[in-house]
Amino acid sequence: MSQNAIIQFVEDQVAVKEFPEFKAGDTITVTYKIIEGNKERLQRFQGVVLQRVGDGPKATFTIRKISNNVGVERIFPISSPFIDEIEVNKKGAVRRARIFYLRGLRGKKARIKEARR
Amino acid sequence: MSGLLGKKIGMTSIYDANGKNIPVTVIEAGPCVVTQIRTKEKDGYEAVQLSFDEKKEKHTTSGLKGHFAKAGTTPKRYISEFTRFEHRKEFGEVITVEVFIEGEYVDVSGISKGKGFQGVVKRHGFAGVGDATHGQHNRLRAPGSLGASSYPSRVMKGVRMAGRMGNHKVKLINLQIVKIVPEKNLILVKGAVPGAINGYLKIERWN
Numbered sequence: 001m002s003q004n005a006i007i008q009f010v011e012d013q014v015a016v017k018e019f020p021e022f023k024a025g026d027t028i029t030v031t032y033k034i035i036e037g038n039k040e041r042l043q044r045f046q047g048v049v050l051q052r053v054g055d056g057p058k059a060t061f062t063i064r065k066i067s068n069n070v071g072v073e074r075i076f077p078i079s080s081p082f083i084d085e086i087e088v089n090k091k092g093a094v095r096r097a098r099i100f101y102l103r104g105l106r107g108k109k110a111r112i113k114e115a116r117r
Numbered sequence: 118m119s120g121l122l123g124k125k126i127g128m129t130s131i132y133d134a135n136g137k138n139i140p141v142t143v144i145e146a147g148p149c150v151v152t153q154i155r156t157k158e159k160d161g162y163e164a165v166q167l168s169f170d171e172k173k174e175k176h177t178t179s180g181l182k183g184h185f186a187k188a189g190t191t192p193k194r195y196i197s198e199f200t201r202f203e204h205r206k207e208f209g210e211v212i213t214v215e216v217f218i219e220g221e222y223v224d225v226s227g228i229s230k231g232k233g234f235q236g237v238v239k240r241h242g243f244a245g246v247g248d249a250t251h252g253q254h255n256r257l258r259a260p261g262s263l264g265a266s267s268y269p270s271r272v273m274k275g276v277r278m279a280g281r282m283g284n285h286k287v288k289l290i291n292l293q294i295v296k297i298v299p300e301k302n303l304i305l306v307k308g309a310v311p312g313a314i315n316g317y318l319k320i321e322r323w324n
Contacts, residue, residue: 003314006126009301010143014131058130081136 014057016079022061024049024099025092025112030063030076031085042084045074048112051098064102066110071103091115119203119216120321121146122169122195123304125227127314131295131305141295141305144225146217146320148302151210152188152196165202167212168193170317195317214304217322219297224290224321227312231284236260241277287311 022028029046047065050073054060057079064073076083092112102110123146130140153166170193174182177192185192188209206212217223237243237260246256260279263272289310296305310318 003126006143006145006301006303007129010131010141010298010303010305011129077138079132080138081132 011057014079015081016057017083019078019083019086020088022049022086022088024051024097025094025115026088027090027092027112028063029087029089030074030083031087032076032080033082033084046089047072047074048092048099048102050100050102066106118199118201118321118323120167120199120223120319121212121214121216122149122167122197123147123318123320124170125310125312125314125316125318126303128309133295139295139307140309141307142310144304144306144310144318144320145302146214146304146318148211148213150188150190150193151206151208151212152185152190152193153198154206154208155198162200164198164200165206166196166198168196170194197319199321214297214299214302217294217297217304217320219294221322221324222291222293223306224288224323225292225306225310225318226286226288226321227310227316227318229283229285229287229311230313232282234280235282236279237277240279240282243277 026049027047028049029044031042031044033040034043045063045065047063050062050064052059052061059078060075061078062073062075064071066072090112091114093115094112099112102112123144126143126145128140128142130138133139147169149167149169151165152168155162155164155166157163168185168188168190172192172194174192177185181192190209203216232239236258238245238258243258243260245258246261247253249257260277263276263278289308292310293307294304295307297303298305304320312318
């Protein structure tokens with residue numbers, strides 16, 4: 001068995017949940033589990049997807065939101081068992097796959113046009 | 118102790134029971150054949166010789182061909198000895214990943230990647246000399262002083278200098294076995310292991 005086939009086999013063991021399709025520029029809400037002591041609760045994080053990285057179970061995505069006037073970014077592994085649900089709120093019309101230019105923009109400039117379907 | 122010989126396949130990451138993402142190295146370990154048993158009476162020390170990975174008959178010297186035929190096996194590429202082997206192993210016995218248990222700790226040794234001739238900054242972690250600017254000319258990554266002047270009037274033995282880096286044996290101790298896949302002879306070890314992909318590794322467990 002070739003090296004890639006073995007790595008593939010190991011990665012196939014990692015369960016990847018089915019999520020709706022989304023890309024950079026979309027606004028999504030990620031519901032994820034938080035474990036505090038023995039208690040488990042759900043928390044939501046809504047923001048704009050800045051980028052999607054990698055493929056297969058190792059893939060991650062970055063979301064950015066403005067919270068209390070401070071930019072907050074969070075990176076989620078797509079196969080993280082803590083992710084409960086991903087909801088796509090808005091499809092954004094952007095021209096690139098990684099929209100880091102958004103970090104330098106504030107207020108009205110930081111808006112993203114909705115994609116026409 | 119017990120151990121196996123293996124081959125580095127590459128790295129990926131998996132999740133543990135708590136949902137924590139763990140970086141793992143995939144190692145194809147075994148099956149290994151006991152091709153010789155060293156005894157105190159005959160060789161002056163006790164050890165078990167294991168062999169791993171198939172090799173073509175035509176690439177095997179006749180001496181080694183005989184050596185493998187005696188153990189009743191095909192020619193193997195990687196041979197290594199283990200001292201103080203746990204169970205008394207029989208000559209010609211096949212050992213698989215079942216000698217390990219998930220969660221236990223192993224030592225993994227291999228040949229590190231060769232880096233060629235490197236300067237002291239990369240090879241020994243020196244900080245280099247002074248600033249990049251302010252009249253500094255060409256000593257940015259230089260080693261600096263090699264020692265005192267009139268006494269001892271020579272460079273001490275062992276002073277760290279530029280030279281060949283890598284391509285030597287490196288052993289990492291206490292790496293946790295995260296997962297074992299017996300049907301494919303794989304073990305997944307937490308973290309990185311020495312050497313390039315396809316490099317041979319010696320995996321030992323002491324406890």
